[in-house]
Amino acid sequence: MTVTGGTTGDVPVDIPRVPAQEAAERELSKPMYHENDPNLLQRGLDRFWDWIGRLFDSAAGATPGGVVGLVAIVMVVLALIGALWWRLGTPRRSPSTGADSLFEEGPRTAAEHRIAAARHASAGQWNQAVQERMRAIVRSLEERTLLDPRPGRTADEAAAEAGRHLPAHADALRTAARAFDDVTYGGRTADEPAYRRIEELDTALERTKPTLEPATAAPGFAAAPR
Structure with a gap:
């Protein structure tokens, strides 16, 4: 590197390249040259948005139709995700001991459950x-000794067991149990018709006589002739 000296004869002064570069770097590193530089957070954000822009440009270049095609694909994917979420509901919580139990609180009578149901219905709280x-249906069946009281019983288990004693209502019991599971664990929302169907089932079961399961003859003994 050659510079002109300040002497009277303006004799050129040769400075080696490396020392000159180091001197320039020291000069430029002074705070006075960086007062208006963006801070660390701003630089990080700038790099992030640059990366997003390059990623978007690459995706748009690889998609038929460019940017419009990419936007259309994103909209279709979001629509599919929304449809699956609506169809499957909120992910069900992880099973644990007693997680699917029909009764979460202490023992209450069927009449108490019916009163609570009517109170929720009058308030438009159809899930509850x-x-x-x-x-109320399951507790009533337990009070009638059609079901043995068992802690941790699920709605599906209760419906299956009750259906053997009340076969004419087996399908309705399974439907009621499914509605219970949907609003309790599946993130679904019940409506008035769903509640009225279970209310009618409860009333019908109260009027229905159970079908006793035939006893099995002990081995080695034949049925007595008529």
């Missing part, structure tokens, strides 16, 4: 009304 009416 469905839950309490299903609990």
